[in-house]
Amino acid sequence: MALRQPRGAASPLANDDLYAVFARLVRVHTRLWNQLDARLRSQHAVTLADLSSLEVVAATGGCRVQDLVSTLHITVGGASKVVDRLVVAGYAERAPNPQDRRSSVLTPTSAGLALLGQVRGDVDAFLSQHLATPLSPAGLTDLDRLLRLLHDHTITAPAGHRE
Amino acid sequence: MALRQPRGAASPLANDDLYAVFARLVRVHTRLWNQLDARLRSQHAVTLADLSSLEVVAATGGCRVQDLVSTLHITVGGASKVVDRLVVAGYAERAPNPQDRRSSVLTPTSAGLALLGQVRGDVDAFLSQHLATPLSPAGLTDLDRLLRLLHDHTITAPAGHRE
DNA sequence: GAAGATTGATTCGTCAATCTTC
DNA sequence: GAAGATTGACGAATCAATCTTC
Secondary structure (H helix, E strand, O other), X not given: OOXXXXXXXXXXXXXXXXXXXXXXXXXXXXXXXXXXXXXHHHHHOOOHHHHHHHHHHHHOOOEOHHHHHHXXXXXXXXXXXXXXXXXXXXXXXXXXXXXXXXXXXXXXXXXXXXXXXXXXXXXXXXXXXHHHOOOOHHHHHHHHHHHHHHHHHHHHOOOXXXX | OOOOOOOOOOOOOOOOHHHHHHHHHHHHHHHHHHHHHHHHHHHHOOOHHXXXXXXXXXXXXXXXXXXXXXXXXXXXXXXXXXXXXXXXXOOEEEEEOOOOOOOEXXXXXXXXXXXXXXXXXXXXXXXXXXXXXXXXXXXHHHHHHHHHHHHHHHHHOOOOOOO
């Protein structure tokens, strides 16, 4: 007779070890994202989604909408609307692209750079507490190495309609 | 004189190693989620979000809406609407909870269990290709160990308004 | 009054169609 | 015709308010 399971019924995916790893990845991600997003909303009146895009704009020279698509893995329409919000908020600007008039060059405003500077303390404090602390320093290095492997692999893999 | 950087401008978060790890986690997650979601939509006419909830319903004995909230880290309203969709699609049922009439007990229908069984092959194939292959077997074990550390830590950590 | 859940209003991201430029 | 980007319609998740039951 089998021992009583804490999970009463057996799901066809319940004994799938690979799915278990993936599910854990998703849930850890969701939790970290939601908590950091809530902190940024309350402390700096900005969402983590907008901040992530702003960071890419600031870090990428001659950034175009397409760069947000390929870096963040969001759709073109979504990227265009994020930029709309950043421009309205005064954090970024669209400038005509002299090299290709189909696209604009995105640049952070001084207010955008100031925002990135202001949030850094909170972001670091949060990630120290929820990412660095629970992992040993070696664990953090390991995690980064494994994520790089996954990232590099998906880069070159054939796939769907997103870039 | 500094070497020319591939990322033309320096973001205040650009040289933040912790943020870099977090950003990689987010982007690996987004990519895997989007690709698997696209495959499930086209092959089985179901979203990964709905499937994830259905899996929790099937795996949790006497599952309530609150269990979806605490397991998937979504809001109560969101969980309630996911259940709506699963019920309409014929994959799950709400039954009165004899122990507490405020809540319902969620159970998968035979169609729901059949769906979970049908998708398993595709899910496994995808995760083998995009999760197991790029990592060595040892790497997969390491990743799972690190994710468990993060998961267990966030479980006990004080935080925002989501459970 | 607190806990579990549902509903309506809002927001955000995707999708498809469209426009401009290469 | 293809590539880059924008817009409107649609789908899904959050939030706040509400209802029922503990």
